[in-house]
Amino acid sequence: MSDQSSAGYRIERDSMGEREIPNDAYYGIQTLRAIENFPISGIKPLPTYIDACVLIKKATAIANGNLGCIPQEISQVIVQAADEILKGQWRDQFVVDVYQAGAGTSHHMNINEVLANRALEILGDEKGNYKRVSPNDHVNYGQSTNDVIPTAIRIGALLALEHTLYPALSDAITALDNKGDEFQDVVKSGRTHLQDAVPVRLGEDFRAWAQILTDHTTRIERASEDLMVLGLGGSATGTGLNTHPDYRHQVAQILAQLVDQPLKSAPHLMAAMQSMAPFVNVSGSLRNLAQDLVKISHDLRLMDSGPKTGFKEIQLPPVQPGSSIMPGKYNPVMAEMTSMVCFQVMGYDSAIALAAQAGQLELNVMMPLIAYNLIHSIEILGNTLSALTQKCLTGITARRDRCLDYAEGSLALVTALNPHIGYLNAAAVAKESLETGKSLREIVLDKGLMSAEDLAKVLDLDKMSALSSNE
Known part of the structure; x- marks a missing residue:
């Protein structure tokens, strides 16, 4: 073991000089500089975003190995390191704040360095010996932050939709439809302008909400089709500099298999790298869903209001005491939480819109903000709908006599x-x-x-x- 290893650190070098890196760290010198430069929020990259980036690196390693651009031995150990991360190992090594260098270069190099150092370790070599496996020359061969990060946003959003939001929407729709059947014979007063209106069926209120969520699912699915067109292979500016002629199509095919999505290479790589329109489109569909979820959650709160001085046409299941001073009080906390999350999603959407227009020439430098806000919006909406369904929707009961009294009066x-x-x-x-x-x-x-x-x-x-x- 070298003296520097026994001292608990290794020396790494980049174009700006040398730095000491903890021996147990898989990240390298460029990550260290980012840690020092951006002590902003303490918010680290989302796990889904890490997965998206690592899946891209796995696909690029396979493609470049197949095409003879990097040695097969190096390709295989990069893939092995990527698989370990995808299985949950080394996750604490992705440490760059979400508010960081423009375009996401710092996070990108964090990914490259972790994969390179773990690949070196697999080969029995020392971390930091980048002559054998380089973060830039091997892990990042034929790539740039400028084509990897917009691709990672696409993949991360698709993963979040498939694993979190779509299942949650489906469960919520089923729960609402079931309540529609259960309450179909309950007649209640309709209300418009918060004033009495002609009677309606309580079951149809729930069926209407189910249809609203069904329609939003369709809108989101349509918007997400834009995410399947990749600019990967465009390299630094969309010209494909330093890439194999077959690379762009082969890597798209490999990545499509890895994520089980019909991905394809964009007809114009420069356009796919420059425009953030697909992300704005998906974010807009999420904002639209959030707006209706706020309306539904407010309706639930109104219909449950009381118990003596409000509507109290339905009973939301109590899940926790509602007051630190008033005994026996229960609040519609799941509906309240839903509105708060939706307000946050709407705020994220505004930030995404501002960031999307802030690109110049061949690059949008605001991509880290877009990445975090978009993927986080998808996941918190999905988690919110799951919690609302499990803790609220499935347990709602009707106050039938109260509904009838209001309808008749x-x-x-x-x-x-x-x-x-x-x-x-x-x-x-x-x-x-x-x-x-x-x-x-x-x-x-x-x-x-x-x-x-x-x-x-x-x-x-x-x-x-x-x-x-x-x-």
Whole structure:
């Protein structure tokens, strides 16, 4: 063992000089400089983003080995190191703050250095002996931050959608549809402008929410198709400098197999590297989902409000005490949390839009911000929907008597009388009911506007609340 190894550090060199690196670190000198330069937030790269970058490095190592651009032995140990990371090893070695050097060069070199040093270790060599396995010349052969990072954002977003958001959306839709069936016979007062409206079925409220989430799933899926077109192979500026002629298509095919997605090389690599439009498009679809989730979560809170002085048409399952001072109080915390997360996603979307327009010429230097905000938005939305479904939606119960009381007492029932007694007569009946407290039925019968038999048919709550397309 060398003196420097016994001292607990090794010496590494880059174009700016020498630095001491802890012997147990798999990262190298460029990562160390980034740690020192960017003590900003303490937020480290998302695991999904690390996976995306490592999958790209695995695919590039295979392609470059097949094409004879790097020795097969080196290709194989890079792949082995990548597989170890993908299985969960060495994850603590990815340490660069998310707010870092433009374009993501610091994080990119962190990935390259960890893979190179672990590959050296597999070969029985010392970490830092970059003549045998170099972060730049081997792990990064034919690549640049400028084509790797936009590809990593694509792959990371696709992984997050498949593993987190889509399953959560599906479970939420199923839970809402199930509640739709369970509550289909419950009639409640409709409300528009937060004022009484004609009656509706409680089950249809839940079915409507299920359809809203179904439509958002379709929108997100359509937006994500743009993520499958890769600029990988464009190298520094989109020209493909220092790459094998077959590299761009072969690496896209290999990466497609690794992530099980129909990826393909972009028709114009420079365009795919410069434009952040695919990320803005996906982020916009997430913002759109978040906006409707806020509306749904607020509806749940209103319908559960009370228990004595609010609507209390439904009961959300209590999951924790709601007050440090008021005993027996339970709050709609899962719905509240949902709104907070959605507000954050909307903020992330605004930051992504600003970052996307901030590129100049052949590069967008704001990609680290886009990467974190986009992937994090997908994952926190997915986690939120999973928690909301498990801790709230599946356990909702209906306060059937309360719903019926509101439906029967609503002045909006007078709307059904319009075709039979006319709008002005109906308005007069509603006004008298409000002033006297008499029911609509009493007033209509007292005034002789309709027969009791006809009135019973017109004010049939079940018939009034049924959707014409369903019943």
